[in-house]
């Protein structure tokens with residue numbers, strides 16, 4: 001591998017100082033499951049790698065009445081391994097259970113998945129569906145952006161030089177709420193999404209009508225895609241085949257995929273609708289506390 | 299060139315210090331500097347699992363860990379699996395079920411299996427296949443590996 005320096009600061013201030021001292025040439029390292037491969041293949045050529053895993057702020061996993069705080073460097077296995085988080089933010093847990101295999105999940109973080117900013121990132125649609133905000137620190141202080149505004153193009157995002165993501169904050173889940181993420185891949189596991197869909201729904205007390213919903217797609221646009229119209233098609237409607245079909249249509253319309261070896265435009269648009277339908281139904285069942293047949297790899 | 303650093307770790311229960319440049323992966327250092335060549339290199343990009351070691355209790359691909367990240371950590375490699383006399387139940391089960399042919403994937407499968415059984419002593423076939431999805435084998439077709447893990451699980455629980 002190409003030569004570089006390595007630092008592992010213990011505080012956020014030290015990390016910001018190191019990153020902003022070498023803005024063009026420094027890269028944060030979380031789980032390394034993207035970064036180390038990108039250095040090896042020379043897609044990235046940092047002179048300084050700043051390991052952010054020892055910074056306490058980036059390791060927070062705090063679940064409470066006012067929501068969830070997820071440190072940017074927390075690895076996937078800690079997220080789905082926390083029963084409260086997995087129950088309340090199940091779309092997030094679904095995503096973390098399918099990023100790579102067990103070895104990857106020991107290391108890979110949601111912050112790294114977000115900052116790598118791939119269109120097919122499996123956790124970003126869940127962040128968007130669950131209404132998460134991304135907390136950024138840099139030489140100019142702290143700022144926050146909504147998860148759907150973070151990525152700006154393939155491999156591109158809103159981070160300015162010297163900035164890093166500290167944590168991702170999620171609002172509290174509603175009393176009758178459910179969420180789910182699912183992707184289509186030709187294998188059962190260890191593959192890149194052809195299409196992925198995340199949805200979070202809030203139902204009324206009876207569980208028969210949608211109060212609100214948020215839906216986001218992976219791998220059908222240059223960035224993870226928030227489809228506001230799909231959520232709007234559900235809000236205020238009874239839970240019905242018609243409302244769900246309207247949301248699936250909105251997702252299919254919003255998708256602007258490319259043709260590649262994983263799928264054609266036509267196939268990806270079709271699957272966007274099919275998965276949106278299934279993911280909404282699963283989220284509704286979870287909101288109602290019904291047993292569902294979902295199992296990873298389906 | 300970036301300066302080499304002294305990295306202090308425990309490997310298979312023994313304190314070990316080694317010198318590593320930041321650009322060296324843990325896999326490279328294990329094999330090339332420490333002569334622990336039981337850990338294999340297949341793809342070097344996280345897909346095959348041949349390089350699996352247990353790092354602070356979790357299975358990881360050592361090709362995706364920088365050696366300098368091991369500072370203060372605990373590592374288990376295939377060399378530490380067998381007791382001083384004989385074989386570990388997982389190794390016995392792989393032999394008993396003929397769960398290997400060329401053997402390049404086997405150390406990785408054994409480390410992943412060890413991590414699985416420490417977390418879940420009686421996994422279902424689905425759980426075994428899912429947990430081992432990050433380990434590839436070009437020879438066996440996997441069924442014999444799954445049977446070996448099932449045999450080992452019985453050995454661990456009995």
Ligand SMILES: Cc1cc2nc3c(=O)[nH]c(=O)nc-3n(C[C@H](O)[C@H](O)[C@H](O)COP(=O)(O)OP(=O)(O)OC[C@H]3O[C@@H](n4cnc5c(N)ncnc54)[C@H](O)[C@@H]3O)c2cc1C
Pocket residue numbers: 027028029030031032033034035036037052072073098099100101104107108109110111112113114115116120121122123159163164165166190191192343344345
């Ligand atoms: C075999 C294999 C299978 C995979 N399968 C999947 C999959 O199924 N789905 C999927 O979505 N991805 C998959 N990936 C990609 C990767 O594992 C994920 O994107 C992972 O979440 C990256 O997290 P990380 O902590 O390892 O990030 P790193 O590799 O450490 O970092 C990724 C990028 O983000 C930057 N970065 C990291 N943390 C921060 C921060 N706090 N602030 C600013 N920048 C930061 C780094 O500089 C780097 O550019 C796979 C990778 C491999 C090798």
Ligand code: FES
Pocket residue numbers: 338339340341342343344345346347348349350359360361362
């Ligand atoms: S050599 Fe590390 S996963 Fe293949």
Ligand code: FES
Pocket residue numbers: 397398399400401402403404434435436437438
């Ligand atoms: S035995 Fe040859 S790769 Fe598995």
